[in-house]
Amino acid sequence: MIELAEVYKGFTVRDRKTRQKKRIEAVRGVSFSVHPGEIYGLLGPNGAGKSTTLRLIAGLMQAERGLIRVGGFDAGREPEAARACVGYLSGDLNVYGRFTPREFLRLFGQFQGMQARVAEGRALALLERLGLLDFMDVRMEGFSTGQKQKVSVARALLHDPRVVVFDEPTTGLDVLTAKTVLDLLRELRAEGRAVIVSTHVMPMVEDICDRVGILFDGVLYGDAPLDQLLAARHARNLDEVFFQLAGEA
Amino acid sequence: MNGALLVCKKEFLELSKDRRTVFFTFLLPLVLYPLLFAMVGGLSRTDEANRQGRASRVVLVDPGGVLTSALKAEPESFELVAPPAGDLRQAIRDQRLEMKIQVEADAPLKLSRHRTFTVTAACDPSEEASGLALTRLRKILEKQNRRWVEERLRLAGVSPELDRPSRLETQEMGDLGLKVGRTLGAFLPYLLMLMMFAGSMQHGIYATAGEKERGTLLSLLSTRLPRHQIIWGKLLYVFAVGLLSAFINLLSMGVSIGSVVRAGAEGQAMSAGSLADLARPSTLGLTFLLMAPLGLLFANFIVMMGIRARNSVEAGTSIMPGMVVVLVMAVFSMAPGLEKLAFLPYVPILNVSLAIRKLFSQQGNAFEFWVALLMTLGLAAVMTWLSTRLLNRETSVFTV
Numbered sequence: 001m002i003e004l005a006e007v008y009k010g011f012t013v014r015d016r017k018t019r020q021k022k023r024i025e026a027v028r029g030v031s032f033s034v035h036p037g038e039i040y041g042l043l044g045p046n047g048a049g050k051s052t053t054l055r056l057i058a059g060l061m062q063a064e065r066g067l068i069r070v071g072g073f074d075a076g077r078e079p080e081a082a083r084a085c086v087g088y089l090s091g092d093l094n095v096y097g098r099f100t101p102r103e104f105l106r107l108f109g110q111f112q113g114m115q116a117r118v119a120e121g122r123a124l125a126l127l128e129r130l131g132l133l134d135f136m137d138v139r140m141e142g143f144s145t146g147q148k149q150k151v152s153v154a155r156a157l158l159h160d161p162r163v164v165v166f167d168e169p170t171t172g173l174d175v176l177t178a179k180t181v182l183d184l185l186r187e188l189r190a191e192g193r194a195v196i197v198s199t200h201v202m203p204m205v206e207d208i209c210d211r212v213g214i215l216f217d218g219v220l221y222g223d224a225p226l227d228q229l230l231a232a233r234h235a236r237n238l239d240e241v242f243f244q245l246a247g248e249a
Numbered sequence: 250m251n252g253a254l255l256v257c258k259k260e261f262l263e264l265s266k267d268r269r270t271v272f273f274t275f276l277l278p279l280v281l282y283p284l285l286f287a288m289v290g291g292l293s294r295t296d297e298a299n300r301q302g303r304a305s306r307v308v309l310v311d312p313g314g315v316l317t318s319a320l321k322a323e324p325e326s327f328e329l330v331a332p333p334a335g336d337l338r339q340a341i342r343d344q345r346l347e348m349k350i351q352v353e354a355d356a357p358l359k360l361s362r363h364r365t366f367t368v369t370a371a372c373d374p375s376e377e378a379s380g381l382a383l384t385r386l387r388k389i390l391e392k393q394n395r396r397w398v399e400e401r402l403r404l405a406g407v408s409p410e411l412d413r414p415s416r417l418e419t420q421e422m423g424d425l426g427l428k429v430g431r432t433l434g435a436f437l438p439y440l441l442m443l444m445m446f447a448g449s450m451q452h453g454i455y456a457t458a459g460e461k462e463r464g465t466l467l468s469l470l471s472t473r474l475p476r477h478q479i480i481w482g483k484l485l486y487v488f489a490v491g492l493l494s495a496f497i498n499l500l501s502m503g504v505s506i507g508s509v510v511r512a513g514a515e516g517q518a519m520s521a522g523s524l525a526d527l528a529r530p531s532t533l534g535l536t537f538l539l540m541a542p543l544g545l546l547f548a549n550f551i552v553m554m555g556i557r558a559r560n561s562v563e564a565g566t567s568i569m570p571g572m573v574v575v576l577v578m579a580v581f582s583m584a585p586g587l588e589k590l591a592f593l594p595y596v597p598i599l600n601v602s603l604a605i606r607k608l609f610s611q612q613g614n615a616f617e618f619w620v621a622l623l624m625t626l627g628l629a630a631v632m633t634w635l636s637t638r639l640l641n642r643e644t645s646v647f648t649v
Contacts, residue, residue: 011644058471061643084473094464096259098266107262110255111472139266155468 001194007066041209087161097141112159256482305382434609448494457555458564549632
């Protein structure tokens with residue numbers, strides 16, 4: 001469902017002191033795949049290339065080299081078709097504050113090619129699942145971070161995507177809201193969707209992820225089921241694996 | 250194209266949710282101009298009526314009495330008052346009187362000997378009432394002089410027309426409709442350009458740099474909508490808001506100054522034909538045809554700068570110089586004699602002004618019209634292509 005083969009992505013930045021252009025390799029030869037009914041946890045320190053990898057999968061960025069296939073589509077050649085299969089959520093994303101959740105989701109459903117009526121029906125179901133039904137006709141500008149994140153989750157899942165890409169979905173959320181999101185991820189897995197999640201929260205990965213990949217400086221380490229990873233590293237938990245790999249990297 | 254319309258719809262929906270912005274963009278101009286013009290017009294009319302309706306208070310020193318009867322014969326223009334106590338200058342400044350008229354003591358003698366006598370008017374023309382008194386005195390003296398000259402000529406047994414060998418009579422061949430058209434043609438492009446640019450600028454920034462700043466642009470980009478349709482939707486929105494804003498402002502201004510033009514037109518020749526030419530659907534339609542691509546060009550510039558900018562402030566400061574350029578060009582386009590410059594039809598923006606000017610003064614030139622239209626369309630197309638490319642650049646969307 002998600003397939004990355006030898007993917008490279010870099011950026012050119014300007015050093016503010018020397019005014020020289022500098023090349024940053026954000027993703028270096030990353031290969032892995034996520035199958036239907038699987039949650040893949042992508043770990044790594046800040047700046048390791050997690051968000052870039054997820055943006056490449058979501059079709060927001062183009063890889064410089066390598067192949068990315070999402071839902072059977074080549075994300076480089078058919079970005080729109082690939083994006084149509086993906087439900088993308090990131091902590092950076094926000095909602096339109098002047099809209100109510102109902103209006104916002106109906107509009108995004110239309111952006112995803114759904115009929116307004118169909119989109120609204122699906123939106124209501126998702127809002128009910130996320131416990132936001134009472135707020136569906138309230139303008140979102142006064143919403144809390146958790147409420148906004150729930151609406152964003154509904155937005156990402158509105159078009160019934162086969163591939164779910166969540167970039168740090170629980171950052172800034174309280175325990176209850178985070179649990180709602182995690183439960184939803186489990187449901188998505190049960191429904192046979194391919195889910196990839198990036199996070200810093202190790203217990204969350206141990207709790208819900210089937211496979212784990214750890215990125216350091218754009219290079220992927222690990223990429224194995226959690227129990228295999230722990231066994232291969234003689235580690236008691238993911239934290240230990242993480243620190244071992246950090247030392248090697 | 251459906252995606253572009255959806256994005257445009259989203260922008261308008263978002264705008265409609267902000268009642269204050271809707272009020273200030275679309276409703277305030279409808280109320281503001283009529284109110285402003287009514288207030289200023291009312292004040293100036295009241296002031297004018299007060300001044301014209303009141304007799305000028307003058308101190309007349311006329312020992313020979315040559316002017317006294319003439320001034321007294323026009324009580325609606327002159328009110329003879331006693332000399333003020335103290336300084337005359339201060340009395341005029343304090344508006345206790347408007348003027349002091351001093352006639353030479355031997356005026357009757359000079360008059361009888363066919364010589365010139367002097368009338369001295371002490372006034373302050375910088376004070377409107379005092380200036381009006383002087384004008385009234387000039388008029389009355391002119392009439393009185395004419396009477397005295399005719400009397401002298403009659404006594405000499407000569408025709409009263411001796412001192413008037415010829416008389417000039419003018420026949421107004423111009424047409425007020427055409428005059429209004431020329432003035433309108435000079436001002437209209439300036440107003441349209443300015444209003445289109447200013448009216449769409451903030452909305453363009455909100456829809457581009459604002460979306461980036463608020464973190465909503467990525468949501469939009471993560472949908473299946475092709476990038477070019479997203480940018481076209483935003484362009485369509487900025488363009489439509491600019492046009493709407495310009496139209497509403499002009500409509501309101503037009504209605505407000507209509508009364509002024511009508512008042513000025515009283516008693517002047519204005520053929521129904523030339524007035525109809527001014528408001529002819531083809532003139533208005535061709536003007537719209539010229540302004541539409543120009544509006545698209547402005548919308549493109551605003552959207553391009555907005556997408557390139559990292560935040561709204563940066564977008565605002567980078568768009569502002571563009572507005573200054575448009576402003577300078579628009580002001581330049583009003584300069585008289587501009588149409589004689591041979592290169593002008595090939596200068597973007599200015600050629601649109603020139604073509605509209607000629608349309609309204611009924612001197613339309615098909616070649617210049619098409620050059621202006623095609624050139625602006627071409628520029629708008631190039632800018633649209635650039636904007637689309639810019640949105641596809643990852644560095645425009647993501648801060649690395």
